Amino acid sequence: MDAETATLPRDARHRVERSKARARYDRDSVHAILDAGMIAHVAFCVAGQPFVIPMLYARDGETIVLHGSIASRLMGELADGVPACLGVTHVDGLVLARSHFDHSMNYRSVVVFGRARAVVDEAEKALALSRFVDAMIPGRAAESRAADRTELAATHVLRLAIEDASAKVRSGGAKDNPADLALPHWAGVVPMRTRYAAPQPEPELVDAALPASVRQLLAANEASA
Numbered sequence: 001m002d003a004e005t006a007t008l009p010r011d012a013r014h015r016v017e018r019s020k021a022r023a024r025y026d027r028d029s030v031h032a033i034l035d036a037g038m039i040a041h042v043a044f045c046v047a048g049q050p051f052v053i054p055m056l057y058a059r060d061g062e063t064i065v066l067h068g069s070i071a072s073r074l075m076g077e078l079a080d081g082v083p084a085c086l087g088v089t090h091v092d093g094l095v096l097a098r099s100h101f102d103h104s105m106n107y108r109s110v111v112v113f114g115r116a117r118a119v120v121d122e123a124e125k126a127l128a129l130s131r132f133v134d135a136m137i138p139g140r141a142a143e144s145r146a147a148d149r150t151e152l153a154a155t156h157v158l159r160l161a162i163e164d165a166s167a168k169v170r171s172g173g174a175k176d177n178p179a180d181l182a183l184p185h186w187a188g189v190v191p192m193r194t195r196y197a198a199p200q201p202e203p204e205l206v207d208a209a210l211p212a213s214v215r216q217l218l219a220a221n222e223a224s225a
């Protein structure tokens with residue numbers, strides 16, 4: 001058994017059961033996978049009905065910041081502190097095996113458990129919204145207008161404390177059954193990356209020059225090509 005898994009009680013809700021060697025529970029592994037993403041699937045139950053809602057998120061220390069319309073019934077339920085579970089996944093490659101059974105994916109994923117609380121302080125809400133913009137593209141918050149009081153009043157900002165979290169990482173090639181190695185089928189990994197394409201400016205820009213945040217994003221994009 002993996003040493004990290006062995007230290008978790010058998011009934012821990014975040015204890016990975018299968019492929020335990022792929023499990024990570026340390027803060028750095030969990031944070032790195034969260035910080036590499038933008039979209040989380042947030043799950044919670046209301047009156048026995050499960051919901052899974054895809055949302056933008058930003059990690060801030062040991063909390064995850066979420067936001068949404070004040071008109072959203074589900075955001076209101078989340079803000080009331082119902083138990084929630086949040087998942088983030090990155091697919092790094094297709095793993096093609098000689099057999100159907102051994103096809104797989106390389107991935108990094110995180111599952112977080114916690115409860116959200118509503119942020120009510122205006123300054124804290126405004127800061128949280130700027131974090132979303134910077135989480136999407138670093139440096140962008142300073143290049144655009146901050147939320148005004150009306151916009152803040154129309155927005156729920158929630159902080160979900162990370163109570164328990166697990167990460168799971170698969171890397172490497174196909175794990176074919178030795179009996180299949182002599183089959184004539186191709187096997188291997190097809191790596192997968194998210195790429196940005198050329199920016200499409202809005203028609204009525206006061207200043208059409210690309211801002212630094214976008215230039216840096218595109219430069220990083222090129223460097224990783």
Ligand SMILES: Cc1cc2nc3c(=O)[nH]c(=O)nc-3n(C[C@H](O)[C@H](O)[C@H](O)COP(=O)(O)OP(=O)(O)OC[C@H]3O[C@@H](n4cnc5c(N)ncnc54)[C@H](O)[C@@H]3O)c2cc1C
Pocket residue numbers: 013014015016017018019089090091105107108109110111165166167168
């Ligand atoms: C892109 C992708 C595709 C996948 N496709 C499949 C598939 O088709 N079929 C399949 O059976 N499995 C698939 N998995 C793996 C799946 O996510 C579970 O890990 C798997 O079902 C085994 O769960 P378990 O029995 O170990 O844990 P469970 O008993 O299901 O869960 C116990 C706890 O383990 C943790 N945990 C479980 N899985 C993950 C994870 N991926 N990341 C972080 N924490 C986790 C959670 O905290 C969870 O509460 C896929 C994973 C990814 C990322």
